[in-house]
Amino acid sequence: MSTASAGLSGRLAAAWIPVALAASLAMLATAHAFERFGGYAPCLLxxxxxxVYWVAAGIALVAFAGMRSPALRALRPWMGLALGLVFLFGAGLAAFHAGVEWKWWPGPAACAAGGGSVAGLDMGGLIDGSLKVREPACDNAAWRLAGLSMAGWNAVMSLGLATAGVAAWRFGRGRA
Known part of the structure:
Protein backbone atom coordinates (compact mmCIF):
# COMPACT_ATOMS: atom_id res chain seq x y z
CA MET A 1 0.00 0.00 0.00
CA SER A 2 1.35 3.41 -0.90
CA THR A 3 2.05 6.05 1.71
CA ALA A 4 -0.73 8.24 0.31
CA SER A 5 -3.35 5.48 0.52
CA ALA A 6 -2.11 4.49 4.00
CA GLY A 7 -2.55 8.09 5.10
CA LEU A 8 -6.04 8.19 3.61
CA SER A 9 -6.97 4.94 5.35
CA GLY A 10 -5.72 6.32 8.66
CA ARG A 11 -7.74 9.49 8.20
CA LEU A 12 -10.87 7.49 7.33
CA ALA A 13 -10.42 5.41 10.47
CA ALA A 14 -9.90 8.58 12.52
CA ALA A 15 -13.00 10.20 11.00
CA TRP A 16 -15.12 7.27 12.18
CA ILE A 17 -14.69 8.15 15.88
CA PRO A 18 -16.49 11.54 15.79
CA VAL A 19 -19.09 10.09 13.39
CA ALA A 20 -19.81 7.29 15.88
CA LEU A 21 -20.06 9.81 18.71
CA ALA A 22 -22.42 12.05 16.73
CA ALA A 23 -24.54 9.09 15.60
CA SER A 24 -24.85 7.78 19.17
CA LEU A 25 -25.88 11.17 20.50
CA ALA A 26 -28.32 11.68 17.61
CA MET A 27 -29.96 8.29 18.23
CA LEU A 28 -30.28 9.06 21.95
CA ALA A 29 -31.73 12.50 21.20
CA THR A 30 -34.21 10.98 18.76
CA ALA A 31 -35.34 8.37 21.29
CA HIS A 32 -35.77 11.01 23.98
CA ALA A 33 -37.65 13.30 21.55
CA PHE A 34 -40.10 10.51 20.71
CA GLU A 35 -40.63 10.04 24.43
CA ARG A 36 -40.77 13.69 25.47
CA PHE A 37 -42.53 15.33 22.56
CA GLY A 38 -44.27 12.40 20.91
CA GLY A 39 -45.58 10.86 24.12
CA TYR A 40 -44.18 7.39 23.34
CA ALA A 41 -43.26 5.75 26.64
CA PRO A 42 -40.30 3.36 26.27
CA CYS A 43 -40.62 -0.29 27.20
CA LEU A 44 -37.87 -2.27 28.92
CA LEU A 45 -36.24 -3.35 25.63
CA VAL A 52 -26.02 0.53 23.85
CA TYR A 53 -25.80 4.09 22.52
CA TRP A 54 -24.63 5.40 25.91
CA VAL A 55 -21.83 2.81 25.91
CA ALA A 56 -20.90 3.65 22.31
CA ALA A 57 -20.89 7.38 23.10
CA GLY A 58 -18.59 6.75 26.06
CA ILE A 59 -16.14 4.70 24.00
CA ALA A 60 -16.21 7.25 21.17
CA LEU A 61 -15.67 10.13 23.60
CA VAL A 62 -12.63 8.44 25.15
CA ALA A 63 -11.26 7.59 21.69
CA PHE A 64 -11.92 11.13 20.47
CA ALA A 65 -10.16 12.63 23.49
CA GLY A 66 -7.13 10.40 22.86
CA MET A 67 -6.89 11.06 19.11
CA ARG A 68 -4.16 13.67 19.49
CA SER A 69 -2.06 11.51 21.78
CA PRO A 70 0.73 9.71 19.87
CA ALA A 71 0.64 6.93 22.46
CA LEU A 72 -3.07 6.30 21.89
CA ARG A 73 -3.07 6.81 18.12
CA ALA A 74 -2.22 3.14 17.54
CA LEU A 75 -5.37 2.16 19.46
CA ARG A 76 -7.66 4.20 17.19
CA PRO A 77 -8.49 1.33 14.81
CA TRP A 78 -9.20 -0.96 17.76
CA MET A 79 -11.52 1.62 19.26
CA GLY A 80 -13.28 1.69 15.90
CA LEU A 81 -13.64 -2.09 16.07
CA ALA A 82 -14.94 -1.86 19.65
CA LEU A 83 -17.53 0.65 18.49
CA GLY A 84 -18.47 -1.60 15.60
CA LEU A 85 -18.97 -4.53 17.98
CA VAL A 86 -21.07 -2.43 20.37
CA PHE A 87 -23.25 -1.33 17.46
CA LEU A 88 -23.48 -4.95 16.26
CA PHE A 89 -24.73 -5.95 19.71
CA GLY A 90 -27.22 -3.08 19.48
CA ALA A 91 -28.40 -4.30 16.08
CA GLY A 92 -28.99 -7.76 17.53
CA LEU A 93 -30.86 -6.37 20.51
CA ALA A 94 -33.01 -4.15 18.29
CA ALA A 95 -33.72 -7.04 15.89
CA PHE A 96 -34.71 -9.19 18.87
CA HIS A 97 -37.08 -6.44 20.03
CA ALA A 98 -38.57 -6.11 16.53
CA GLY A 99 -39.12 -9.88 16.53
CA VAL A 100 -40.92 -9.62 19.86
CA GLU A 101 -43.13 -6.89 18.37
CA TRP A 102 -43.95 -9.11 15.37
CA LYS A 103 -44.70 -11.96 17.83
CA TRP A 104 -42.01 -14.15 16.25
CA TRP A 105 -40.74 -15.04 19.73
CA PRO A 106 -41.58 -14.07 23.29
CA GLY A 107 -39.90 -11.19 25.03
CA PRO A 108 -38.51 -11.20 28.54
CA ALA A 109 -41.08 -11.80 31.29
CA ALA A 110 -40.60 -8.24 32.56
CA CYS A 111 -41.82 -6.94 29.20
CA ALA A 112 -45.30 -8.45 29.49
CA ALA A 113 -46.42 -6.10 32.26
CA GLY A 114 -47.60 -3.30 29.98
CA GLY A 115 -50.99 -1.84 29.33
CA GLY A 116 -51.77 -0.28 32.67
CA SER A 117 -53.93 2.80 32.94
CA VAL A 118 -54.10 5.43 35.64
CA ALA A 119 -57.52 6.78 34.62
CA GLY A 120 -59.93 7.14 37.51
CA LEU A 121 -57.33 6.84 40.27
CA ASP A 122 -57.10 9.48 42.95
CA MET A 123 -54.04 11.58 43.71
CA GLY A 124 -53.58 9.78 47.03
CA GLY A 125 -52.00 6.87 45.20
CA LEU A 126 -49.42 9.19 43.69
CA ILE A 127 -48.60 10.69 47.06
CA ASP A 128 -48.35 7.52 49.14
CA GLY A 129 -46.63 5.49 46.42
CA SER A 130 -49.37 2.88 46.08
CA LEU A 131 -50.09 3.80 42.48
CA LYS A 132 -48.39 1.32 40.19
CA VAL A 133 -47.94 2.63 36.66
CA ARG A 134 -46.87 -0.18 34.38
CA GLU A 135 -44.43 0.21 31.51
CA PRO A 136 -45.63 -0.40 27.95
CA ALA A 137 -45.42 -3.97 26.75
CA CYS A 138 -42.41 -4.80 24.59
CA ASP A 139 -44.55 -6.69 22.10
CA ASN A 140 -46.60 -3.66 21.09
CA ALA A 141 -45.03 -1.44 18.41
CA ALA A 142 -46.45 2.00 19.13
CA TRP A 143 -45.11 3.54 15.90
CA ARG A 144 -44.21 2.26 12.44
CA LEU A 145 -42.79 3.84 9.30
CA ALA A 146 -42.60 1.87 6.05
CA GLY A 147 -43.54 -1.26 7.99
CA LEU A 148 -40.70 -0.97 10.51
CA SER A 149 -41.12 -0.06 14.16
CA MET A 150 -38.67 2.09 16.06
CA ALA A 151 -36.89 -1.13 17.07
CA GLY A 152 -36.73 -2.18 13.42
CA TRP A 153 -35.28 1.15 12.32
CA ASN A 154 -32.84 0.98 15.22
CA ALA A 155 -31.70 -2.44 13.99
CA VAL A 156 -31.10 -1.02 10.50
CA MET A 157 -29.20 2.01 11.83
CA SER A 158 -27.16 -0.06 14.28
CA LEU A 159 -26.21 -2.56 11.59
CA GLY A 160 -25.03 0.30 9.36
CA LEU A 161 -22.99 1.75 12.21
CA ALA A 162 -21.54 -1.68 13.00
CA THR A 163 -20.49 -2.08 9.37
CA ALA A 164 -18.84 1.35 9.42
CA GLY A 165 -16.99 0.49 12.63
CA VAL A 166 -15.61 -2.75 11.24
CA ALA A 167 -14.64 -0.98 8.00
CA ALA A 168 -12.83 1.72 10.00
CA TRP A 169 -10.92 -1.00 11.84
CA ARG A 170 -10.10 -2.82 8.61
CA PHE A 171 -8.88 0.30 6.82
CA GLY A 172 -7.11 1.80 9.83
CA ARG A 173 -5.33 -1.28 11.15
CA GLY A 174 -1.62 -0.68 11.37
CA ARG A 175 -1.87 2.72 9.70
CA ALA A 176 -2.86 4.91 12.63
Whole structure:
Protein backbone atom coordinates (compact mmCIF):
# COMPACT_ATOMS: atom_id res chain seq x y z
CA MET A 1 0.00 0.00 0.00
CA SER A 2 1.35 3.41 -0.90
CA THR A 3 2.05 6.05 1.71
CA ALA A 4 -0.73 8.24 0.31
CA SER A 5 -3.35 5.48 0.52
CA ALA A 6 -2.11 4.49 4.00
CA GLY A 7 -2.55 8.09 5.10
CA LEU A 8 -6.04 8.19 3.61
CA SER A 9 -6.97 4.94 5.35
CA GLY A 10 -5.72 6.32 8.66
CA ARG A 11 -7.74 9.49 8.20
CA LEU A 12 -10.87 7.49 7.33
CA ALA A 13 -10.42 5.41 10.47
CA ALA A 14 -9.90 8.58 12.52
CA ALA A 15 -13.00 10.20 11.00
CA TRP A 16 -15.12 7.27 12.18
CA ILE A 17 -14.69 8.15 15.88
CA PRO A 18 -16.49 11.54 15.79
CA VAL A 19 -19.09 10.09 13.39
CA ALA A 20 -19.81 7.29 15.88
CA LEU A 21 -20.06 9.81 18.71
CA ALA A 22 -22.42 12.05 16.73
CA ALA A 23 -24.54 9.09 15.60
CA SER A 24 -24.85 7.78 19.17
CA LEU A 25 -25.88 11.17 20.50
CA ALA A 26 -28.32 11.68 17.61
CA MET A 27 -29.96 8.29 18.23
CA LEU A 28 -30.28 9.06 21.95
CA ALA A 29 -31.73 12.50 21.20
CA THR A 30 -34.21 10.98 18.76
CA ALA A 31 -35.34 8.37 21.29
CA HIS A 32 -35.77 11.01 23.98
CA ALA A 33 -37.65 13.30 21.55
CA PHE A 34 -40.10 10.51 20.71
CA GLU A 35 -40.63 10.04 24.43
CA ARG A 36 -40.77 13.69 25.47
CA PHE A 37 -42.53 15.33 22.56
CA GLY A 38 -44.27 12.40 20.91
CA GLY A 39 -45.58 10.86 24.12
CA TYR A 40 -44.18 7.39 23.34
CA ALA A 41 -43.26 5.75 26.64
CA PRO A 42 -40.30 3.36 26.27
CA CYS A 43 -40.62 -0.29 27.20
CA LEU A 44 -37.87 -2.27 28.92
CA LEU A 45 -36.24 -3.35 25.63
CA UNK A 46 -36.37 0.23 24.33
CA UNK A 47 -34.43 1.37 27.39
CA UNK A 48 -31.90 -1.45 26.93
CA UNK A 49 -31.34 -0.28 23.33
CA UNK A 50 -30.57 3.20 24.61
CA UNK A 51 -27.90 1.77 26.92
CA VAL A 52 -26.02 0.53 23.85
CA TYR A 53 -25.80 4.09 22.52
CA TRP A 54 -24.63 5.40 25.91
CA VAL A 55 -21.83 2.81 25.91
CA ALA A 56 -20.90 3.65 22.31
CA ALA A 57 -20.89 7.38 23.10
CA GLY A 58 -18.59 6.75 26.06
CA ILE A 59 -16.14 4.70 24.00
CA ALA A 60 -16.21 7.25 21.17
CA LEU A 61 -15.67 10.13 23.60
CA VAL A 62 -12.63 8.44 25.15
CA ALA A 63 -11.26 7.59 21.69
CA PHE A 64 -11.92 11.13 20.47
CA ALA A 65 -10.16 12.63 23.49
CA GLY A 66 -7.13 10.40 22.86
CA MET A 67 -6.89 11.06 19.11
CA ARG A 68 -4.16 13.67 19.49
CA SER A 69 -2.06 11.51 21.78
CA PRO A 70 0.73 9.71 19.87
CA ALA A 71 0.64 6.93 22.46
CA LEU A 72 -3.07 6.30 21.89
CA ARG A 73 -3.07 6.81 18.12
CA ALA A 74 -2.22 3.14 17.54
CA LEU A 75 -5.37 2.16 19.46
CA ARG A 76 -7.66 4.20 17.19
CA PRO A 77 -8.49 1.33 14.81
CA TRP A 78 -9.20 -0.96 17.76
CA MET A 79 -11.52 1.62 19.26
CA GLY A 80 -13.28 1.69 15.90
CA LEU A 81 -13.64 -2.09 16.07
CA ALA A 82 -14.94 -1.86 19.65
CA LEU A 83 -17.53 0.65 18.49
CA GLY A 84 -18.47 -1.60 15.60
CA LEU A 85 -18.97 -4.53 17.98
CA VAL A 86 -21.07 -2.43 20.37
CA PHE A 87 -23.25 -1.33 17.46
CA LEU A 88 -23.48 -4.95 16.26
CA PHE A 89 -24.73 -5.95 19.71
CA GLY A 90 -27.22 -3.08 19.48
CA ALA A 91 -28.40 -4.30 16.08
CA GLY A 92 -28.99 -7.76 17.53
CA LEU A 93 -30.86 -6.37 20.51
CA ALA A 94 -33.01 -4.15 18.29
CA ALA A 95 -33.72 -7.04 15.89
CA PHE A 96 -34.71 -9.19 18.87
CA HIS A 97 -37.08 -6.44 20.03
CA ALA A 98 -38.57 -6.11 16.53
CA GLY A 99 -39.12 -9.88 16.53
CA VAL A 100 -40.92 -9.62 19.86
CA GLU A 101 -43.13 -6.89 18.37
CA TRP A 102 -43.95 -9.11 15.37
CA LYS A 103 -44.70 -11.96 17.83
CA TRP A 104 -42.01 -14.15 16.25
CA TRP A 105 -40.74 -15.04 19.73
CA PRO A 106 -41.58 -14.07 23.29
CA GLY A 107 -39.90 -11.19 25.03
CA PRO A 108 -38.51 -11.20 28.54
CA ALA A 109 -41.08 -11.80 31.29
CA ALA A 110 -40.60 -8.24 32.56
CA CYS A 111 -41.82 -6.94 29.20
CA ALA A 112 -45.30 -8.45 29.49
CA ALA A 113 -46.42 -6.10 32.26
CA GLY A 114 -47.60 -3.30 29.98
CA GLY A 115 -50.99 -1.84 29.33
CA GLY A 116 -51.77 -0.28 32.67
CA SER A 117 -53.93 2.80 32.94
CA VAL A 118 -54.10 5.43 35.64
CA ALA A 119 -57.52 6.78 34.62
CA GLY A 120 -59.93 7.14 37.51
CA LEU A 121 -57.33 6.84 40.27
CA ASP A 122 -57.10 9.48 42.95
CA MET A 123 -54.04 11.58 43.71
CA GLY A 124 -53.58 9.78 47.03
CA GLY A 125 -52.00 6.87 45.20
CA LEU A 126 -49.42 9.19 43.69
CA ILE A 127 -48.60 10.69 47.06
CA ASP A 128 -48.35 7.52 49.14
CA GLY A 129 -46.63 5.49 46.42
CA SER A 130 -49.37 2.88 46.08
CA LEU A 131 -50.09 3.80 42.48
CA LYS A 132 -48.39 1.32 40.19
CA VAL A 133 -47.94 2.63 36.66
CA ARG A 134 -46.87 -0.18 34.38
CA GLU A 135 -44.43 0.21 31.51
CA PRO A 136 -45.63 -0.40 27.95
CA ALA A 137 -45.42 -3.97 26.75
CA CYS A 138 -42.41 -4.80 24.59
CA ASP A 139 -44.55 -6.69 22.10
CA ASN A 140 -46.60 -3.66 21.09
CA ALA A 141 -45.03 -1.44 18.41
CA ALA A 142 -46.45 2.00 19.13
CA TRP A 143 -45.11 3.54 15.90
CA ARG A 144 -44.21 2.26 12.44
CA LEU A 145 -42.79 3.84 9.30
CA ALA A 146 -42.60 1.87 6.05
CA GLY A 147 -43.54 -1.26 7.99
CA LEU A 148 -40.70 -0.97 10.51
CA SER A 149 -41.12 -0.06 14.16
CA MET A 150 -38.67 2.09 16.06
CA ALA A 151 -36.89 -1.13 17.07
CA GLY A 152 -36.73 -2.18 13.42
CA TRP A 153 -35.28 1.15 12.32
CA ASN A 154 -32.84 0.98 15.22
CA ALA A 155 -31.70 -2.44 13.99
CA VAL A 156 -31.10 -1.02 10.50
CA MET A 157 -29.20 2.01 11.83
CA SER A 158 -27.16 -0.06 14.28
CA LEU A 159 -26.21 -2.56 11.59
CA GLY A 160 -25.03 0.30 9.36
CA LEU A 161 -22.99 1.75 12.21
CA ALA A 162 -21.54 -1.68 13.00
CA THR A 163 -20.49 -2.08 9.37
CA ALA A 164 -18.84 1.35 9.42
CA GLY A 165 -16.99 0.49 12.63
CA VAL A 166 -15.61 -2.75 11.24
CA ALA A 167 -14.64 -0.98 8.00
CA ALA A 168 -12.83 1.72 10.00
CA TRP A 169 -10.92 -1.00 11.84
CA ARG A 170 -10.10 -2.82 8.61
CA PHE A 171 -8.88 0.30 6.82
CA GLY A 172 -7.11 1.80 9.83
CA ARG A 173 -5.33 -1.28 11.15
CA GLY A 174 -1.62 -0.68 11.37
CA ARG A 175 -1.87 2.72 9.70
CA ALA A 176 -2.86 4.91 12.63
Missing amino acids: CLKQRE
